[in-house]
Structures are given as C-alpha cells and as structure tokens.
C-alpha cells in the first residue's frame with residue numbers, strides 16, 4: 001500500500017514537473033507547470049487586473065513605460081537568439097501598462113504582462129531608472145522565478161487548474177496563488193518574496209537587458225540608492241519589501257555594470273543613455 005502511494009505521488013509529480021535550463025544561468029530549474037498552461041491563466045488574470053484598476057494611457061509617462069518595455073523585450077529576444085535560445089519567447093504576448101496607484105511597485109507576469117504603478121515613477125525618476133526596474137522584473141519572468149516560489153502544494157493546485165478544461169472555473173484560491181506567485185501580491189494582501197538568489201539573478205540579468213536596450217547600467221545602482229533613501233520612513237515601499245535592498249545589492253550592481261556594457265557591445269550597443 002505504501003509503495004503504491006509512493007508510486008502514485010511520483011507519477012503525479014512527473015505529470016506536473018519537468019526540467020528546463022535557465023538560459024541566463026545555464027542551471028537546471030524545475031519547469032513545474034509548462035508555460036503553455038501558465039500563460040493563458042496569467043493573461044486572464046492580467047486582463048482582470050486591468051479591468052479592475054485605472055490604466056493610464058496617452059500620457060508621456062505611459063508612453064515611456066511602453067517604449068522602455070518594447071526595448072527591453074527586444075533586448076531579451078536578441079540575447080536569447082544570440083545564445084541559441086531561438087523560440088524561447090514563443091507564446092509571449094508582451095504588454096506594458098501604467099496603473100494609477102501610489103504603491104511603489106512594478107511586476108511582470110508570465111508571458112510578458114507588465115504593470116508599473118504610478119507610485120514607482122518618482123523613485124525610478126529617469127527613463128534609465130524605469131529600464132532598471134523593467135529589466136529586473138522581466139528577468140524574473142524570463143527565469144520563471146514565479147513558478148519556483150510556489151510551494152509544492154500550491155503547484156499541484158495550479159497544475160490541476162491548468163489541466164482543467166475551463167480555466168474560468170478554477171477556484172478563488174488558485175487565482176490567488178497565481179496572482180501572488182507572479183506579481184499581483186498587493187491585490188490579495190499577500191506578498192511572496194523571491195529568494196535572495198532569485199533577486200541576485202534578476203539584478204544581473206536585468207542589468208544586461210537594460211544595457212543591450214541602450215540604457216546606462218550605471219543607473220541601476222542609483223535607482224536602488226533612491227529606493228533605500230525612500231524607505232527611510234516607517235513603511236518601506238512595496239517594491240522593496242518584496243525586493244530586499246542592501247548595500248550588497250548596490251555594490252553588486254556597481255561591480256557588474258562594466259560587464260553589462262561589455263555584453264551590450266557584442267550587440268553593437270556602445271552608447272548608453
């Protein structure tokens with residue numbers, strides 16, 4: 001009986017887990033629920049979020065978010081193609097929206113669905129600052145960090161929802177799991193922090209993406225200095241509470257900036273703004 005149970009668990013696990021290589025680190029990671037199943041759920045959740053919040057369009061700030069997003073997406077594609085990962089972005093439907101909300105936050109859901117809150121704009125301050133945040137968030141999505149921060153139990157629930165015929169019928173709690181795992185944390189009042197190693201990975205990948213997109217990677221450390229200064233009050237900004245800042249992070253970004261510029265030069269990018 002025990003063996004039978006064990007076999008069942010192994011079988012069930014094999015159904016929802018498979019290995020994938022993270023193109024940015026070369027490390028094997030668990031691709032627990034395939035993108036082909038995650039993306040439709042993420043897209044639906046994203047549209048629902050946009051429907052329930054005030055999306056700003058037509059302003060110069062909204063246009064800047066779109067412009068930076070497109071450049072970072074293009075940089076991702078160039079980097080992946082150059083490194084033998086052609087087709088990695090298949091199924092992505094990039095979208096960039098600015099939402100009126102004082103929260104100091106931004107996120108990217110699976111499949112390239114990005115939201116910036118107006119509250120982060122004064123801290124991002126410049127287009128390069130936006131690019132630093134965008135690069136970091138896109139890096140989390142490209143590396144599938146969201147999937148990896150779900151617990152095993154949550155994964156099974158999401159896998160169950162993914163394989164069910166009608167996505168609309170999935171339970172409220174599954175929606176919450178997907179939302180919190182992939183960025184909509186504040187909406188559900190639950191924040192699932194990324195691990196320190198995921199943060200470091202996203203910082204490093206994001207820095208390269210912003211450089212290939214033509215933005216000065218030196219600006220990333222400055223962004224985090226502003227984040228740190230902004231958190232001097234009683235309540236730290238949300239972006240920071242899920243993205244623990246530290247002098248180490250600023251030191252890392254400073255140390256990695258020349259490498260990011262060197263990477264960008266491989267793509268013919270020599271001027272950084």
Ligand SMILES: [Zn+2]
Nearest residue numbers: 194199202243
């Ligand atoms: Zn992060």
